[in-house]
Amino acid sequence: MSKIAVIGTGYVGLTTGACFAHIGHDVVCADIDETKIERLNAGEIPILEPGLDDLVRDGVAEGRLTFVVGAAVAAADCEFAYLCVPTPQGDDGAADLSYIEAAASEIAAVLPADAIVVNKSTVPVGSTHVVERALQRPDVKVVSNPEFLREGSAVHDFLNPDRVVIGTEDRSTAASVASLFLGLTAPVIVTDPASAETIKYAANSFLATKLSFVNAMAAVCEAVGADINDVVLGIGTDPRIGDQFLKPGPGWGGSCFPKDTQALVHIAESAGYDFGLLKGVITANVEQFELVVDKVEAMVGGSLEGVRVAAWGLTFKANTDDLRESPALAVIARLAGRGAKVAAFDPAIHKSVNGIRVVDSAYTAAEDADVVVVLTEWDEFKWLDFQKIADLMASPRVYDTRNIIDTAAVGKLGFDIKTLGRA
Numbered sequence: 001m002s003k004i005a006v007i008g009t010g011y012v013g014l015t016t017g018a019c020f021a022h023i024g025h026d027v028v029c030a031d032i033d034e035t036k037i038e039r040l041n042a043g044e045i046p047i048l049e050p051g052l053d054d055l056v057r058d059g060v061a062e063g064r065l066t067f068v069v070g071a072a073v074a075a076a077d078c079e080f081a082y083l084c085v086p087t088p089q090g091d092d093g094a095a096d097l098s099y100i101e102a103a104a105s106e107i108a109a110v111l112p113a114d115a116i117v118v119n120k121s122t123v124p125v126g127s128t129h130v131v132e133r134a135l136q137r138p139d140v141k142v143v144s145n146p147e148f149l150r151e152g153s154a155v156h157d158f159l160n161p162d163r164v165v166i167g168t169e170d171r172s173t174a175a176s177v178a179s180l181f182l183g184l185t186a187p188v189i190v191t192d193p194a195s196a197e198t199i200k201y202a203a204n205s206f207l208a209t210k211l212s213f214v215n216a217m218a219a220v221c222e223a224v225g226a227d228i229n230d231v232v233l234g235i236g237t238d239p240r241i242g243d244q245f246l247k248p249g250p251g252w253g254g255s256c257f258p259k260d261t262q263a264l265v266h267i268a269e270s271a272g273y274d275f276g277l278l279k280g281v282i283t284a285n286v287e288q289f290e291l292v293v294d295k296v297e298a299m300v301g302g303s304l305e306g307v308r309v310a311a312w313g314l315t316f317k318a319n320t321d322d323l324r325e326s327p328a329l330a331v332i333a334r335l336a337g338r339g340a341k342v343a344a345f346d347p348a349i350h351k352s353v354n355g356i357r358v359v360d361s362a363y364t365a366a367e368d369a370d371v372v373v374v375l376t377e378w379d380e381f382k383w384l385d386f387q388k389i390a391d392l393m394a395s396p397r398v399y400d401t402r403n404i405i406d407t408a409a410v411g412k413l414g415f416d417i418k419t420l421g422r423a
C-alpha cells in the first residue's frame, strides 16, 4: 500500500482521498482552506456526496486518512502527490493553471526523492510540462491521471471506474500509478500525457454535445408532435448511441462542462483548428436557457412582469449541493430579468443564492405562485402532494424542464402542465 498526498480537498480531492484510504492506502489530504480542514477534522463533510461521509469516517477511524492545512505538509512524506486543485476558466476561455502551478511550487522542495506527482485536475495538453517546470525536480515524474467521476455518484464512480487513464512516457511510472488502483476492476489505458489530457476534454465535450443534441431533438419533437421520452428510449437502446446523457433539460452546467468545452475550443483554436461543432454546442446551450424562459412566459400569457414563479431546484443536478454554473440559476436569472418574482426551493440549499429568495419547502415556494418551474431532477419532487400544491397556487401550472412529473396524474388535478419535448 502506498503513501498518497492529495492536494485540494474539494469534490474530486476529498473523494479521491477517501476512496484511496478505503482501498487501503495511507492518505493525507491537504487544502489551503483552513475552515474546510477544521470541519473535516471535526468529522464534518463539507460537501453533499452520497456515501462519502461513511468512507471519511472509516478512513479516519482506521488511521489511514488525515487532513492538514497546506500542500507541503501533506507532500513531505508521500510517494504520490495527487493534484486535485481547481482549473477554472480564464478570461480567454483557456484553463487557468495558476492553482496547479502554485500547488506544484509549494510541494517542490519537500517531495521525497523519486516521488510521483499526478495531475488529477482537468488540465490542457502540455500541463504535465507546466508542473515539471514548476517543480524543477528531475527525479520526480509527472503523470496525467484524469478523473471521470460524476458528482452525486462520485464515490461509486471512483470505486467502479469505467477506465483508468494514465498519461506518461515512462512505463514503470505508469505501472506504479496503475498499482494504486489494484483491487478495482477497470481497464487501464496507458498513453502519452497529451492523449490522456485530451481524453478528459473529449469525454466532457462529447457528453455536452449529446445533451445539446437531445435538447434540440426535444424542440423538434414539440414541433412535429413526437414525444422526446419515447424518442430517447428508441435511440438510447441502440448500443452505438447509449442511453446515458440523453435526457432533455433546461441546459447543461456544473463545474466542468462549461469550462471544459470552452477550454477545448481554445485548445483547438490555439492549434489551428476551428472547432465549429463544439462552438455550436455551447451556443445551443445558452439558447436552451432562453427557450425555457420563453416557454414559461408563453404559459403565463406572454409576460413575466410581476409573475410569481416557484422554482424547484437550484443545484446543477440532483444529489449534489454544487451550484457552480447551474442551469437552474441561469434560467432563474433570466426569469427575474424579465420581471418574474421567484421563490426557490432545493433540498440541498438552505440559504439565499445570487439574491434569489430561497424557501424551506416546495410547498412554501408554491404559495400564491402563478407557475411552478421544475429545474433540477430531485426525486422528491415526483412524490409531492400535487392536490395541496394546486390549492396553494394562484393558478395550478407546472413547467417541467426535467420531465419527471407524472403529467397524466397532475393533469387530472386540473394542472396546466407542460414538459420539454412533448406536445
Ligand SMILES: NC(=O)c1ccc[n+]([C@@H]2O[C@H](COP(=O)([O-])OP(=O)(O)OC[C@H]3O[C@@H](n4cnc5c(N)ncnc54)[C@H](O)[C@@H]3O)[C@@H](O)[C@H]2O)c1
Pocket (backbone or CB within 6 Å): 007, 008, 009, 010, 011, 012, 013, 030, 031, 032, 033, 036, 070, 071, 084, 085, 086, 087, 099, 102, 103, 106, 120, 121, 122, 123, 147, 148, 149, 150, 151, 255, 256
Ligand atoms: N467536480 C467534478 O465533478 C470533477 C470531475 C472530474 C474532474 N474535475 C476536475 O478536478 C479539479 C478539481 O475540481 P473540484 O470540483 O474538486 O474543485 P473544488 O473547487 O471543489 O476543490 C478544489 C480544492 O482545492 C483547494 N486548493 C486550491 N489551491 C490549493 C493549494 N495550493 N493547496 C491545497 N489546496 C488547494 C481549494 O481550496 C478547494 O478546496 C478541476 O480541475 C476539475 O475540472 C472535477
